[in-house]
Amino acid sequence: xxxxxxxxxxxxxxxxxxxxxxxxxxxxxxxxxxxxxxxxxxxxxxxxxxxxxxxxxxxxxxxxxxxxxxxxxxxxxxxxxxxxxxxxxxxxxxxxxxxxxxxxxxxxxxxxxxxxxxxxxxxxxxxxxxxxxxxxxxxxxxxxxxxxxxxxxxxxxxxxxxxxxxxxxxxxxxxxxxxxxxxxxxxxxxxxxxxxxxxxxxxxxxxxxxxxxxxxxxxxxxxxxxxxxxxxxxxxxxxxxxxxxxxxxxxxxxxxxxxxxxxxxxxxxxxxxxxxxxxxxxxxxxxxxxxxxxxxxxxxxxxxxxxxxxxxxxxxxxxxxxxxxxxxxxxxxxxxxxxxxxxxxxx
Amino acid sequence: xxxxxxxxxxxxxxxxxxxxxxxxxxxxxxxxxxxxxxxxxxxxxxxxxxxxxxxxxxxxxxxxxxxxxxxxxxxxxxxxxxxxxxxxxxxxxxxxxxxxxxxxxxxxxxxxxxxxxxxxxxxxxxxxxxxxxxxxxxxxxxxxxxxxxxxxxxxxxxxxxxxxxxxxxxxxxxxxxxxxxxxxxxxxxxxxxxxxxxxxxxxxxxxxxxxxxxxxxxxxxxxxxxxxxxxxxxxxxxxxxxxxxxxxxxxxxxxxxxxxxxxxxxxxxxxxxxxxxxxxxxxxxxxxxxxxxxxxxxxxxxxxxxxxxxxxxxxxxxxxxxxxxxxxxxxxxxxxxxxxxxxxxxx
DNA sequence: ATGAAAGCGCTAACAC
DNA sequence: GTGTTAGCGCTTTCAT
Numbered sequence: 223x224x225x226x227x228x229x230x231x232x233x234x235x236x237x238x239x240x241x242x243x244x245x246x247x248x249x250x251x252x253x254x255x256x257x258x259x260x261x262x263x264x265x266x267x268x269x270x271x272x273x274x275x276x277x278x279x280x281x282x283x284x285x286x287x288x289x290x291x292x293x294x295x296x297x298x299x300x301x302x303x304x305x306x307x308x309x310x311x312x313x314x315x316x317x318x319x320x321x322x323x324x325x326x327x328x329x330x331x332x333x334x335x336x337x338x339x340x341x342x343x344x345x346x347x348x349x350x351x352x353x354x355x356x357x358x359x360x361x362x363x364x365x366x367x368x369x370x371x372x373x374x375x376x377x378x379x380x381x382x383x384x385x386x387x388x389x390x391x392x393x394x395x396x397x398x399x400x401x402x403x404x405x406x407x408x409x410x411x412x413x414x415x416x417x418x419x420x421x422x423x424x425x426x427x428x429x430x431x432x433x434x435x436x437x438x439x440x441x442x443x444x445x446x447x448x449x450x451x452x453x454x455x456x457x458x459x460x461x462x463x464x465x466x467x468x469x470x471x472x473x474x475x476x477x478x479x480x481x482x483x484x485x486x487x488x489x490x491x492x493x494x495x496x497x498x499x500x501x502x503x504x505x506x507x508x509x510x511x512x513x514x515x516x517x518x519x520x521x522x523x524x525x526x527x528x529x530x531x532x533x534x535x536x537x538x539x540x541x542x543x544x545x546x547x548x549x550x551x552x553x554x555x556x557x558x559x560x561x562x563x564x565x566x567x568x569x
Numbered sequence: 570x571x572x573x574x575x576x577x578x579x580x581x582x583x584x585x586x587x588x589x590x591x592x593x594x595x596x597x598x599x600x601x602x603x604x605x606x607x608x609x610x611x612x613x614x615x616x617x618x619x620x621x622x623x624x625x626x627x628x629x630x631x632x633x634x635x636x637x638x639x640x641x642x643x644x645x646x647x648x649x650x651x652x653x654x655x656x657x658x659x660x661x662x663x664x665x666x667x668x669x670x671x672x673x674x675x676x677x678x679x680x681x682x683x684x685x686x687x688x689x690x691x692x693x694x695x696x697x698x699x700x701x702x703x704x705x706x707x708x709x710x711x712x713x714x715x716x717x718x719x720x721x722x723x724x725x726x727x728x729x730x731x732x733x734x735x736x737x738x739x740x741x742x743x744x745x746x747x748x749x750x751x752x753x754x755x756x757x758x759x760x761x762x763x764x765x766x767x768x769x770x771x772x773x774x775x776x777x778x779x780x781x782x783x784x785x786x787x788x789x790x791x792x793x794x795x796x797x798x799x800x801x802x803x804x805x806x807x808x809x810x811x812x813x814x815x816x817x818x819x820x821x822x823x824x825x826x827x828x829x830x831x832x833x834x835x836x837x838x839x840x841x842x843x844x845x846x847x848x849x850x851x852x853x854x855x856x857x858x859x860x861x862x863x864x865x866x867x868x869x870x871x872x873x874x875x876x877x878x879x880x881x882x883x884x885x886x887x888x889x890x891x892x893x894x895x896x897x898x899x900x901x902x903x904x905x906x907x908x909x910x911x912x913x914x915x916x
Numbered sequence: 917a918t919g920a921a922a923g924c925g926c927t928a929a930c931a932c
Numbered sequence: 933g934t935g936t937t938a939g940c941g942c943t944t945t946c947a948t
Contacts, residue, residue, distance in 0.1 A: 234695065234717075234718065277712055277713065277716040279689060279692050279693050279713065279716075279717075280693050281693065281695060282693040282694050282695075283630055283633045283634045283639070283694060283695055284634055286630045287628075287630045287631055287634050292630070302649060302655040302658055303652075303655040303656070303659070305650075308649040308650040308655075309650070311649055311676075312650070315676070324690060326673055326674075327673075327674050329658075329662070342626060343671060345626050346626050346627050346628065346629040347629050347630060348581065348628060348629075348630060365624055366624065366626065369624040369626075370581075370626070371581065453857045453858065453860050453861055454861075455858055455860065455861025455862075456860050456861045458861065459861060484861075485861045488861065488862070488863060492863055510800045511800065511802055513800050513802065513803050514800055514801075514802025514803045514805065514806060514831075514832045514835065515802075515835070516835060516839055
């Protein structure tokens with residue numbers, strides 16, 4: 223019996239092993255494995271066969287160190303269970319799949335110090351670019367991003383100062399436009415339901431834009447309700463019940479995201495409340511999920527896939543050297559989806 | 570004007586720069602930055618200040634090459650937009666956060682050849698371990714996993730042959746137990762709704778267990794409906810309508826996941842169908858989401874967070890050298906959640 | 917078309 | 933407690 227089963231070698235294979243096995247120099251083996259430079263068909267095949275026979279997997283660590291090229295793109299987002307960020311990832315992947323770049327995801331759980339750690343960790347792998355959610359970062363994080371010397375794209379939000387490039391929508395504007403659409407339908411006693419603000423800058427900006435636009439028409443948010451943690455759908459129900467108990471005369475509820483909006487909508491329908499005849503509702507994000515509800519909640523599409531695509535394109539262009547420009551700014555237009563809960567029945 | 574703004578240096582900083590700035594040898598700088606070995610408080614501070622002043626971020630590529638230690642754990646999953654896998658990630662993160670290991674996620678979109686690519690890419694970074702969803706992989710993937718010489722944990726499913734360690738539930742058993750629970754309530758004309766099988770081995774196994782257990786009681790699935798792609802909630806509605814149109818006498822619908830089950834439930838409630846009096850329903854996964862629906866869909870909890878935790882623990886133990894055992898097998902028990910759609914009203 | 921030598925930035929191992 | 937030396941496994945560069 224041997225101590226070293228073929229199935230789990232103690233020492234990982236190196237180029238050297240493939241070189242020995244094939245009788246070709248390390249250098250030429252390297253060229254074959256990377257499709258670089260001219261190699262005769264004969265040696266090429268010898269090498270490929272040897273590599274496959276041995277089950278050789280190149281060591282990217284050594285390769286990256288030698289070439290100072292790393293085909294990774296750091297993607298730093300607050301959460302994965304949000305429905306929003308997986309879609310951003312879809313957009314990023316769509317574009318990066320056409321290049322040799324690979325996304326690597328880091329999760330911050332909406333905590334600035336966690337973001338700092340994750341960023342530090344990722345930058346220490348010297349990625350080809352960074353795509354990071356939001357414009358609000360700790361001073362240390364911004365310093366790291368600036369000092370990294372690699373393309374940085376801040377995504378989701380354009381309301382603020384960017385380190386380098388930025389792709390997103392204006393959440394203030396999204397809030398304003400929703401306010402206008404609501405007022406236009408004649409709603410007047412408006413309640414707001416959302417996340418606790420400090421955790422979510424984009425929700426805060428939407429709220430600010432919303433109240434600002436209402437103020438211009440002489441209206442204001444007459445009741446508010448906030449939550450944190452827990453199942454958003456359940457929270458939406460609970461908050462809706464709470465706010466309508468406090469003020470039964472509200473005629474519109476604006477939710478800071480679709481999930482709590484969906485919860486509120488389900489609750490109202492169960493209670494036999496006429497939506498939108500008696501009360502109108504709207505959420506934010508435009509998640510696909512809404513299509514399956516009894517009524518389609520009004521919402522505003524946050525252009526998530528498109529944001530991911532555009533951000534990845536900026537990184538890819540810059541990493542390939544084709545583009546040297548920095549500080550690109552792409553503002554996408556949030557699209558109002560009227561659905562079934564915003565347009566009032568004509569009396 | 571200078572060509573080289575301090576904000577974006579051409580050349581990334583090295584240990585050497587910190588050494589020069591602090592007047593301490595590279596080696597000692599390295600020790601300080603890694604908290605290794607004894608360093609006097611004085612030099613320690615000198616180094617830390619110099620590093621911070623310069624904004625130095627260590628190069629993990631070089632570090633990993635020199636030490637042949639990489640604190641990354643490759644996590645390979647089919648999808649992020651599934652609600653299931655983010656929860657597995659939560660469990661993994663909970664455990665890894667207490668170590669110096671970091672998860673790196675790769676997405677396969679349920680495609681075996683994509684899985685092969687992602688795996689190859691990740692292994693080439695020489696991670697400390699691999700956590701990979703499912704037991705079904707291409708021969709090449711299995712060969713790579715075996716040859717890697719690092720801990721491999723296959724998760725979610727225990728029905729099959731594992732490369733190394735495995736943590737999950739038996740989906741066949743989950744299907745069997747749901748069948749028994751349904752039969753026990755006196756349901757007899759049972760329909761099944763699910764994903765197209767070849768894409769989803771775990772759903773297939775649940776279906777097999779389900780039909781097998783039904784057969785033992787002399788029953789069978791009398792109608793089936795399959796889907797692929799699209800919004801699961803919408804698909805659930807459409808499939809439910811289709812299957813009940815084909816066979817209006819069905820008295821139970823078993824869905825292969827909670828999302829399509831939720832769609833079906835909403836559709837039935839809208840149509841005024843008495844659930845579970847007229848027709849019973851059950852899904853699979855136990856997603857939190859169900860709590861916010863008008864009725865709680867019966868389901869079976871897949872123990873996702875616990876699976877993530879246990880898998881990460883195996884990798885962490887093995888990576889630390891504390892445990893050398895291989896081939897661990899942890900089978901968790903899926904828990905039936907009766908909800909409101911399985912227990913028949915007493916007549 | 918192929919090979920030889922040097923070195924990427926760091927850490928292990930060993931001095932002192 | 934601190935410094936020195938020799939690589940880690942590749943790729944770059946320059947020969948041939």
